[in-house]
Amino acid sequence: MTRSQLISQIKQKRSFLCVGLDTDINKIPEFLKTYPDPIFEFNKRIIDATADLCIAYKPNAAFYESHGVKGLQSLISTWKYIPKNILSIIDAKRGDIGNTSDMYARAFFDEAASGMGFDAITVTPYMGNDSVTPYLKYDGKWIIILALTSSAGSKDFQYIETPDGHLYETVIKKANTWAGDDRIMYVVGATKSTEFTGIRKYAPDNFLLVPGVGAQGGSLQEVCQYGITKDCGLIVNSSRGIIYADNTENFAEAAREEAKKLQQQMEEELVKAGVI
Amino acid sequence: MTRSQLISQIKQKRSFLCVGLDTDINKIPEFLKTYPDPIFEFNKRIIDATADLCIAYKPNAAFYESHGVKGLQSLISTWKYIPKNILSIIDAKRGDIGNTSDMYARAFFDEAASGMGFDAITVTPYMGNDSVTPYLKYDGKWIIILALTSSAGSKDFQYIETPDGHLYETVIKKANTWAGDDRIMYVVGATKSTEFTGIRKYAPDNFLLVPGVGAQGGSLQEVCQYGITKDCGLIVNSSRGIIYADNTENFAEAAREEAKKLQQQMEEELVKAGVI
Known part of the structure; x- marks a missing residue:
C-alpha cells in the first residue's frame, strides 16, 4: 500500500485506528x-465488526x-x-543480518513463499542498516522501526544519551538516511506524548505507529496535540481495549462500540488539524 | 541445560563448536x-555427521x-x-514488551504449547528489561542477548558512545543486573576479536556465542586469545562453512570434515587455556 493510498483511506474513513490482533486463546x-x-474465528468476527472504522490491522506474531x-x-x-484496502501490519519486531532479514522478508511479505503478504512489518534497529534494508526490496511494503516504546524497559536503553541526543533520536536520524517517509514508519509509544515534539523534529512527515492508547494508559488527545501532521502522520493502535471489550457472544459488537468511540475522537482530531 | 552440564559437554567433547542450521532450500x-x-532430511544428516564434534546446534528461525x-x-x-545432551539454541532475535515476550517464550521453550522446547534463545535488547525477563521464568533455559554483532550495520548503533562506554558495553553492564552468568549469554561477533578484552571486563564469566568464524572472516585463534576463560566461556558458531562444505551426496561427510577441523583447533585452544 502506498503512502497516498494510506492517506486516502484515513480521509475516507475519518479514522487512523489500527486494531491490534493480540489474540489470546485464554x-x-x-x-x-x-x-x-x-x-x-475470533479475528474474523472482529474484522467484520470493525473494518469500516479502522485503516489497519496488526496481528502480533508472538501470540500465533x-x-x-x-x-x-x-x-495465515x-x-x-x-x-486488501486496509493496511496489514505484522508486529514481528524482527532484526538480523542481511541474509537472515532476507528470509524474514520472505516470511512476511512473499505470499508465494510463506502464505502471507503483509503490507508492513515492525523491525528492531539494534543491528543497523543491513538488518532493515532487505525489506525495502519489496515495492510498496513498509518497515516500521522501533524508536520509543511504551514499556517500562524503554528506559534501559532508548533514553541513553548519545552525542546525537537520546538513542531513540539517533535511531530516527540514522534510519531516515536509509529510505524516505514513503517506506519507513516509526513505533512511538503513546505514553510518551511530550516526546512527540522532539520526534517530529527528526521525522516531520513519517507515519508513526502509536501503541499504548487505552490499556497502557496513553491519551489520544495528547498524542495528536504533539504528533499529528497535515497528512495525519499517525496510526494509533488499540488491542486489548477493543478486542477484549466483552467476552460473551456479544464480543464483536462490543469491540465495534469501542472502535467507534475511538474513530469518533479521531475524526475530531482530524478536523481540528485540518486533515479533513 | 545447566551451566555445569554445558561445561562438562565442552570438556568431554574437547570442543565448543555450535553448528548453525541456516538451512536454505536453494x-x-x-x-x-x-x-x-x-x-x-538435510539437518538430520548434518546432525548425525557432527553430533560428537559439537556442543550446540543453532537453527536460524528466519530460514524456516x-x-x-x-x-x-x-x-519442529x-x-x-x-x-537432548546438546544445547539447542533457537536464533530468533526476538524482543517485545512483557506480555508478548511471554508468548515468544512459549513459542520456543514450551513444547506442550508449540512443539518446541529449545534450551536457549537469542534476544535483542532494544526494549529493555521487560522484553527479556519473561524467558527467565523457564528454569534451566538461557537467553543470549545481542551485544556486538559481526554485520556491517553493527556500526550504526552498537558503537555509539554513551556515558557508560559503547552502547554494546552498556547493554552488557545493564543486562548483567537482570540475571547471572548461569542464565545469560551474549552474542559477540568474531570479527571484533580485540573488543573481547573490553567485553570480558563487564562479562568475565558469561558464555559468549560467537558467530562470524569462517564465512564472515573471523579468526578462532584471535577469539580465544581475547575471549576464552577458565571454563571456556565461548560457544563458537559456524554455519555456511560447515553445512555447505559440499553439495553432492557427500555433503554430510564433508560437513563432518569441516567440523572436525574446527574441533581440533578448539581442542588446542582448550588445552592452551588449561580448560582441559
Missing part, C-alpha cells in the same frame, strides 16, 4: 472454542507462534481475511 | 529434494519461517532430532 469467549480454528503450527495457520488465515 | 543437494521434508507452515514443521522436526 481471553476469547468460550463459545468460540468449539470452532476448528477459534483464534481465526506460541501455538506452533496451528497458530501459524491461524495467522487472518492475513488472508484482512481486506 | 543451497542443499538436489537429491534431497525428493524427500517429503528436504530441509529436515520463510517457508510458512512447511518450514515451521521442518523446524529438527528441534526434536537434536540430541
